[in-house]
Amino acid sequence: xxxxxxxxxxxxxxxxxxxxxxxxxxxxxxxxxxxxxxxxxxxxxxxxxxxxxxxxxxxxxxxxxxxxxxxxxxxxxxxxxxxxxxxxxxxxxxxxxxxxxxxxxxxxxxxxxxxxxxxxxxxxxxxxxxxxxxxxxxxxxxxxxxxxxxxxxxxxxxxxxxxxxxxxxxxxxxxxxxxxxxxxxxxxxxxxxxxxxxxxxxxxxxxxxxxxxxxxxxxxxxxxxxxxxxxxxxxxxxxxxxxxxxxxxxxxxxxxxxxxxxxxxxxxxxxxxxxxxxxxxxxxxxxxxxxxxxxxxxxxxxxxxxxxxxxxxxxxxxxxxxxxxxxxxxxxxxxxxxxxxxxxxxxxxxxxxxxxxxxxxxxxxxxxxxxxxxxxxx
Amino acid sequence: xxxxxxxxxxxxxxxxxxxxxxxxxxxxxxxxxxxxxxxxxxxxxxxxxxxxxxxxxxxxxxxxxxxxxxxxxxxxxxxxxxxxxxxxxxxxxxxxxxxxxxxxxxxxxxxxxxxxxxxxxxxxxxxxxxxxxxxxxxxxxxxxxxxxxxxxxxxxxxxxxxxxxxxxxxxxxxxxxxxxxxxxxxxxxxxxxxxxxxxxxxxxxxxxxxxxxxxxxxxxxxxxxxxxxxxxxxxxxxxxxxxxxxxxxxxxxxxxxxxxxxxxxxxxxxxxxxxxxxxxxxxxxxxxxxxxxxxxxxxxxxxxxxxxxxxxxxxxxxxxx
Numbered sequence: 001x002x003x004x005x006x007x008x009x010x011x012x013x014x015x016x017x018x019x020x021x022x023x024x025x026x027x028x029x030x031x032x033x034x035x036x037x038x039x040x041x042x043x044x045x046x047x048x049x050x051x052x053x054x055x056x057x058x059x060x061x062x063x064x065x066x067x068x069x070x071x072x073x074x075x076x077x078x079x080x081x082x083x084x085x086x087x088x089x090x091x092x093x094x095x096x097x098x099x100x101x102x103x104x105x106x107x108x109x110x111x112x113x114x115x116x117x118x119x120x121x122x123x124x125x126x127x128x129x130x131x132x133x134x135x136x137x138x139x140x141x142x143x144x145x146x147x148x149x150x151x152x153x154x155x156x157x158x159x160x161x162x163x164x165x166x167x168x169x170x171x172x173x174x175x176x177x178x179x180x181x182x183x184x185x186x187x188x189x190x191x192x193x194x195x196x197x198x199x200x201x202x203x204x205x206x207x208x209x210x211x212x213x214x215x216x217x218x219x220x221x222x223x224x225x226x227x228x229x230x231x232x233x234x235x236x237x238x239x240x241x242x243x244x245x246x247x248x249x250x251x252x253x254x255x256x257x258x259x260x261x262x263x264x265x266x267x268x269x270x271x272x273x274x275x276x277x278x279x280x281x282x283x284x285x286x287x288x289x290x291x292x293x294x295x296x297x298x299x300x301x302x303x304x305x306x307x308x309x310x311x312x313x314x315x316x317x318x319x320x321x322x323x324x325x326x327x328x329x330x331x332x333x334x335x336x337x338x339x340x341x342x343x344x345x346x347x348x349x350x351x352x353x354x355x356x357x358x359x360x361x362x363x364x365x366x367x368x369x370x371x372x373x374x375x376x377x378x
Numbered sequence: 379x380x381x382x383x384x385x386x387x388x389x390x391x392x393x394x395x396x397x398x399x400x401x402x403x404x405x406x407x408x409x410x411x412x413x414x415x416x417x418x419x420x421x422x423x424x425x426x427x428x429x430x431x432x433x434x435x436x437x438x439x440x441x442x443x444x445x446x447x448x449x450x451x452x453x454x455x456x457x458x459x460x461x462x463x464x465x466x467x468x469x470x471x472x473x474x475x476x477x478x479x480x481x482x483x484x485x486x487x488x489x490x491x492x493x494x495x496x497x498x499x500x501x502x503x504x505x506x507x508x509x510x511x512x513x514x515x516x517x518x519x520x521x522x523x524x525x526x527x528x529x530x531x532x533x534x535x536x537x538x539x540x541x542x543x544x545x546x547x548x549x550x551x552x553x554x555x556x557x558x559x560x561x562x563x564x565x566x567x568x569x570x571x572x573x574x575x576x577x578x579x580x581x582x583x584x585x586x587x588x589x590x591x592x593x594x595x596x597x598x599x600x601x602x603x604x605x606x607x608x609x610x611x612x613x614x615x616x617x618x619x620x621x622x623x624x625x626x627x628x629x630x631x632x633x634x635x636x637x638x639x640x641x642x643x644x645x646x647x648x649x650x651x652x653x654x655x656x657x658x659x660x661x662x663x664x665x666x667x668x669x670x671x672x673x674x675x676x677x678x679x680x681x682x683x684x685x686x687x688x689x690x691x692x693x694x695x696x697x698x699x
Binding site: 038041042043044095096097099102103105106107112113114115117118120121123124130131132133134135136137138144147148151152154155156157170171172173175176177178179180229230231232233234235236237243246364365366367368 | 381461462466471472474475477478479481482483484485486489490491493494495497498499500501502503504505507508509511512514515516517518519520521522523524525526527529532536539540542543545560564565604605606651683684685686687
């Protein structure tokens with residue numbers, strides 16, 4: 001079975017819709033800026049890939065993740081030619097939910113209730129749907145949501161499912177990451193020898209997933225061939241090479257493809273020392289002697305790590321790459337790490353190529369892995 | 379709209395670790411105060427195996443152990459089920475709220491240098507499911523649902539979906555909420571209502587897998603629905619019941635003539651948040667041990683601030699395996 005992506009939406013530091021973001025990526029633009037969300041003096045890291053849409057300079061505002069989610073879902077529905085959500089399910093993947101709003105409640109007394117931690121109430125108010133689910137599946141969350149959406153369609157529970165991801169950065173997560181990174185990154189530079197760690201980004205992304213042949217607007221951005229969901233069961237934060245290889249091969253099995261069929265890989269590429277080494281080595285192992293090998297890129301070099309939604313944002317960008325035959329470069333990649341030497345990472349400027357099949361990686365804390373295989377739309 | 383029927387998923391194990399409650403059967407005792415035989419977090423959450431885990435993860439691990447033992451999927455130390463075909467689904471809304479608030483306090487007072495380097499995983503709720511997977515080496519889908527008042531019943535639905543979609547043969551479902559200072563403040567509605575401090579675990583399994591292993595099914599997942607209103611969710615799921623409801627787990631109402639007892643778990647346990655649905659599952663399984671022809675209907679959510687209500691039907695599994 002396969003599933004059609006018939007509507008897309010996204011907001012990030014790079015732009016306020018998927019096309020702006022894609023153009024920014026292909027032009028090598030960065031969403032990086034000075035840390036605005038919190039008092040930068042409390043941190044070692046002083047920059048992030050924020051969406052700086054606050055009404056005033058101080059203090060930070062609650063419910064920004066909810067706001068971007070509504071925007072991305074609204075864009076995706078309109079793009080798919082749907083009047084509204086109706087009783088269609090919405091599956092939201094997130095790492096940090098509305099924990100930033102919880103921090104502002106705890107520290108500054110802004111209004112907040114226990115119902116505000118998840119995204120059901122805001123989706124109900126905006127779109128009228130009682131059928132939403134918030135999954136906190138770390139940085140594989142939105143691709144997990146996609147996998148569970150394809151299951152719902154396969155099981156006959158729905159013909160159309162909206163999948164989405166959203167995250168705003170929190171003090172607790174930004175600070176805890178800052179605390180454990182040995183070096184203080186000034187940019188996220190995946191797979192480069194000089195990379196110094198991960199930096200968080202903000203944004204939301206949404207996609208309308210439909211049973212084949214039910215596209216309302218008649219346009220199919222891309223076709224989902226299969227989504228693998230697994231867990232390393234190995235370590236709370238460090239990735240397991242074997243687990244990642246298993247996840248990629250499981251995705252190929254589900255999609256009915258082999259490594260030779262893959263034309264484009266959207267890497268997780270979070271810019272940390274260990275993750276990049278493990279992911280690059282795993283991809284070398286999986287791709288083996290695939291002739292020439294696919295092009296590979298990593299959009300976190302320009303969007304920052306947009307956490308729960310990052311995998312779905314990669315997938316939406318992959319859909320546009322398949323359509324346009326253009327692949328964004330990995331910004332800041334000057335000297336690839338040893339493990340990535342044989343990989344065709346796009347560097348310097350965007351590459352053009354005839355592309356049919358893309359692979360999207362998303363890996364999260366807790367050893368959670370999701371890998372999707374996507375085919376060019378008709 | 380989704381059809382409410384669920385197929386192929388049975389419960390083969392059940393365990394709880396809830397402050398003041400002795401075991402799953404004890405959930406059926408309405409209004410009883412904490413008993414001396416009840417679980418005591420002071421002693422029950424200790425141990426080398428729980429080091430560096432947050433309170434929610436420790437409760438979850440303590441509830442999972444008896445559930446897996448009952449399902450015959452543990453040799454006392456290691457998990458003996460199918461590694462890649464075992465999923466974990468955790469339901470929790472408030473589990474890491476204390477970490478989030480405490481870390482924000484620490485940064486404000488001491489900058490990031492005051493934070494523990496071990497705290498990073500606690501910033502995401504999925505830490506709980508991660509520890510369960512690591513403890514038992516469960517390598518299938520690892521899902522954390524944070525979906526408000528309905529989250530626990532939703533988790534059981536997603537477990538059934540993972541089985542129906544053949545992504546898993548076994549799903550360890552855990553609902554957990556720890557009682558911490560930020561949780562107390564967030565849930566304080568002036569009524570002095572207590573808050574749950576604990577976890578419930580159910581082993582949900584593909585009926586064919588349970589049959590092949592020769593283990594008894596304790597209950598069958600039969601129906602699930604979400605709706606804006608609890609009476610609508612309840613009515614839709616009730617329609618899938620083969621007969622009268624022998625136990626209705628709900629805050630109030632709607633028993634029809636012929637229905638049995640109505641029990642509100644929150645009357646005794648207080649706010650249960652994301653753990654409620656799995657606790658209702660555990661209570662339902664306990665009820666069905668004694669009532670081999672009955673049906674249990676659980677309802678959660680549907681309060682004014684909730685985005686929806688959910689309902690779930692469990693029936694006795696006679697003739698299933």
